[in-house]
Amino acid sequence: MASLKELKGRINSVKSTQKITKAKQMVAAAKLRKAQAAAEAARPYASRLADVMASLASKVAGNDNAPRLLAGTGCSERYLLVVINTDKGLCGGLNSNIVRAALAKARALQAEGKSVQFYLVGKKGRAPIRRAFPDAIIGQFDTSEVRNPGYEEAEKIAAELVDMFEGGKFDIAHLIYPTFKSALVQDPTLQQIIPVPAPAEAVEDNSGAVVEYEPGEEEILTELLPRYLKTQLFGALLEIAASEQGASMTAMDNATRNAGDLIQKLTIQYNRSRQAAITTELIEIIAGAEAL
Amino acid sequence: MALHFELVTPAKLVRSEDVHMVVVPGSEGEFGVLEGHAPFMSTVPDGAVQIYKTEGSAPEEIQVRGGFAEVGANGLTVLAEHVEG
Numbered sequence: 001m002a003s004l005k006e007l008k009g010r011i012n013s014v015k016s017t018q019k020i021t022k023a024k025q026m027v028a029a030a031k032l033r034k035a036q037a038a039a040e041a042a043r044p045y046a047s048r049l050a051d052v053m054a055s056l057a058s059k060v061a062g063n064d065n066a067p068r069l070l071a072g073t074g075c076s077e078r079y080l081l082v083v084i085n086t087d088k089g090l091c092g093g094l095n096s097n098i099v100r101a102a103l104a105k106a107r108a109l110q111a112e113g114k115s116v117q118f119y120l121v122g123k124k125g126r127a128p129i130r131r132a133f134p135d136a137i138i139g140q141f142d143t144s145e146v147r148n149p150g151y152e153e154a155e156k157i158a159a160e161l162v163d164m165f166e167g168g169k170f171d172i173a174h175l176i177y178p179t180f181k182s183a184l185v186q187d188p189t190l191q192q193i194i195p196v197p198a199p200a201e202a203v204e205d206n207s208g209a210v211v212e213y214e215p216g217e218e219e220i221l222t223e224l225l226p227r228y229l230k231t232q233l234f235g236a237l238l239e240i241a242a243s244e245q246g247a248s249m250t251a252m253d254n255a256t257r258n259a260g261d262l263i264q265k266l267t268i269q270y271n272r273s274r275q276a277a278i279t280t281e282l283i284e285i286i287a288g289a290e291a292l
Numbered sequence: 293m294a295l296h297f298e299l300v301t302p303a304k305l306v307r308s309e310d311v312h313m314v315v316v317p318g319s320e321g322e323f324g325v326l327e328g329h330a331p332f333m334s335t336v337p338d339g340a341v342q343i344y345k346t347e348g349s350a351p352e353e354i355q356v357r358g359g360f361a362e363v364g365a366n367g368l369t370v371l372a373e374h375v376e377g
Contacts, residue, residue, distance in 0.1 A: 041304040048300060048369055052333070052362055151302045151373070211331040214320050223335050224360065227373070234302050 004277065007270040011263060018259035024090060025252035032183065032245035038148075039180065039238040046231050053196070053228055055211075056221050067218065069162070069225040072195035073171045078115045080138075080170035081106060082161065082193070084177040084236050085125035086244040087144040092251030094178060094186055094243060095124040101188035102176045103132050117170060121157060122240070138169065148241065154234035162226055165194055177236040183246040189239075193232050196225055295327045296367030297343065299354065301375050306354075307343075314368055315342040315351070316361045325368045332363040341370060 002010075057070060083102045085095050102125070106116045118129055120140040130137060141157050143149040161173060173194035178186040213220055294310035315324045317339030325332075336359035342351035359372035 038303070042302055044298075044305045045300045045302045045371060048362075048371055049360075052360070052371075056333075154302075155373075211333055214318055214332070214334040220333060220335055220360075227358075227360070230373075231302060 002269075002273075004270065004273055007266060007273065011266045011270060014259050014262050014266065018256055018263065021252045021255040021259060025249055025256060028245045028249040028252060032242065032249055035238070035242040035245050036180075039235075039242050042235060042238055046235055049224075049228055049231055053224060056217060056224065057196075059217055067222045067225055069165070069194060069229070070196050070221065073168070076114070076171050078117065078170045078172075079109050080117050080119055080161075080164070080173040080194075082119045082121065082157075082173055082175045083125050083129065084175070084240050085120065085122035086240060087123045088244070089124060090251065091244050091248040092254075094247040096128070097186070098176060098178055098188045099125050099128045101190065102129065105174065105176070105190060106133065106136075119161065119164075119173075121237075139164070143237075149237045151230070151234050154230050154237055157233050158226060158230040161194065162229065170194075175232065175236055177239055178243040180239050180242040180246055183250050186243040186247055191232070193229060196228060295325060295329075298367065298369045299341070299356075299375065300369065300371050301373065306372075306375050311343050312346050312349070313344040314370075315344075316368075316370065317341070318361065325363055329363045329368070331365070332361075334361050335359070336361050336370065336372070 081102055083098060085098055089095070102118070106118075109116050116133070116136055118133065118137045120126055120129065120137060121143060123142075123144055126137075126140065139160065141153070141160070143153055146153060164170065165173070172192065175191045175193045177189055177191075179189045180186055295313065297307060297309060297311045297314050298305070299307040313324055313326050315322055316334070316336060318334040319337050320334070323332075323334070336356065338355075338357045340353040340355050342353055344351050355376040356370065356372035357374040357376075359370055362369045362371075
C-alpha cells in the first residue's frame with residue numbers, strides 16, 4: 001500500500017496533467033472554429049474551378065495532344081502516395097489512421113506488382129512509414145515552421161509534385177488526407193490527383209451559346225491544371241488542420257475525463273489509508289491506556 | 293441592368309455583387325464586361341481589375357495575381373490566386 005505522502009503526490013501530478021489537457025482541449029476548440037471557417041471559405045473557389053475544369057476537360061479529352069497532367073504518361077506502373085499528416089501529436093488516432101490507410105493502399109498496389117513511393121507532408125507520418133517502407137520515401141514537405149499551412153505551401157507542394165511528374169519519377173499520384181466530418185469522425189480519404197481525373201460529367205451550359213476562349217482551350221487548360229492541383233492540395237491542408245483540431249479536442253476531452261476518474265479513485269484510496277492510520281493510532285493509544 | 297461580378301480566391305470569396313462594368317486584364321489584352329456579354333473564358337496575368345459600380349463612376353481597382361476569368365450566363369467570375377488589398 002502506497003504511503004499517504006506518495007498518494008498525495010500522485011493526486012497532485014494527475015491534477016496538473018488534467019489542467020494541461022483541459023487547456024489543450026479549449027485551445028483546440030477555439031482553433032477548430034477558425035479552421036472550419038477557413039475550410040468553408042475555400043469552397044466557392046474549389047467548386048468554381050471544378051466547374052470550369054469539367055467543361056474544358058470534356059472538350060479537350062479526346063485530343064491526342066491533351067496536356068500530360070490530364071492525359072497521364074500512358075502507363076500506370078509507378079505510383080506516388082502523397083500522405084498528409086499533422087506536425088503535432090496529442091490528437092488521438094488521427095495520424096495512425098491516415099498512415100494505416102496509406103500503408104494498406106501501398107500494400108494493395110505492391111500486390112498488383114506496381115512500385116510505390118511516398119511523398120510526405122507533415123512530421124508525424126514519417127517514422128511509421130519509414131519503418132514499413134524504408135527506401136520508398138522520395139520527398140517530404142515540412143509544414144512545421146509555418147503557423148497555418150495555407151495556399152503558399154500548397155503551391156510549393158504542387159510545384160514539387162509537378163516537377164517530379166515532368167521528371168518522370170512516377171505515373172500516378174494519389175493524395176491521402178483525412179476528411180473532417182465532425183470532431184469525432186475524420187475519415188482518411190484517398191484521391192487521385194495526377195493525372196487529374198476527368199470529371200464525371202461536364203456541366204452543360206444551358207445558354208447554348210458557343211464559349212470563346214482566349215487564348216485557346218488547350219493553353220487555358222495547361223494553365224488551369226497546375227492550379228487545380230494546388231487547389232486540391234490546399235483543400236487537403238485545410239482538412240488536415242480542421243481534423244487535427246477536432247481530433248485533438250476529442251482526445252483531450254477524453255484525457256481530461258480520465259484524469260478526473262483517476263483523481264477520484266486516488267482520493268478515495270487516500271482517505272481510506274488516512275482513516276486506517278488514524279484507527280491504528282487510536283487502537284495503540286487505547287491499548288496503552290488499558291495496560292496502565 | 294447590372295452585371296453579377298464575383299471575385300474568388302482560394303482563401304475566400306472577395307466580392308460578390310452587381311456592378312455596371314468590369315474591365316479585366318486578359319492575357320491577350322484588356323476587355324470590359326457588361327451585362328449580357330457572350331460566354332467567354334480567358335486567363336488573367338498579374339494586373340488590376342477595374343470595377344465600375346455605376347455608369348460613369350470612378351473605377352475601383354483590385355490587384356490580382358494569377359487568375360482566370362469566366363463569363364457565363366450568370367455573370368463574370370474571376371478566380372485569382374492572390375488578391376491585394
